Amino acid sequence: xxxVLVGQFHARDAEGRVYSVHEFQDSTPGAxxxxxxxxxxxxxxxxxxxxDTEFELVQSGVILTxxxxxxxxA
Numbered sequence: 579x580x581x582v583l584v585g586q587f588h589a590r591d592a593e594g595r596v597y598s599v600h601e602f603q604d605s606t607p608g609a610x611x612x613x614x615x616x617x618x619x620x621x622x623x624x625x626x627x628x629x630d631t632e633f634e635l636v637q638s639g640v641i642l643t644x645x646x647x648x649x650x651x652a
Contacts, residue, residue, distance in 0.1 A: 580605045581616065589633055589642035597642055599625055599633065 581602035589597050597619055604614040617625035617633060624636040633642045 584615075586620075587647075588645040590645060591640050591642055596645075599642070599644075 581604050583600055584603045585601040587599055587601070589599050591597070600618050600620060602616045602618065604616065606614070608614045615627075617627055619625060619635070625642070626634045626636055628634055628641075631644045633644065634640070635642065
């Protein structure tokens with residue numbers, strides 16, 4: 579099963595450290611026919627999505643908060 583990078587964003591922990599999170603979509607849909615989305619840090623650590631803005635590092639349990647999207651003026 580292959581996964582395709584479909585997005586990336588930054589998230590911050592409670593101590594202010596910034597993490598680069600990559601969002602992948604598996605090439606094989608889940609049992610319900612919906613796409614399977616997984617998250618990993620740029621260094622490969624697995625990330626669990628708790629809500630649209632809150633994520634958790636699987637190995638350490640550290641909670642990350644997604645940074646708002648930056649809008650670049652035209």
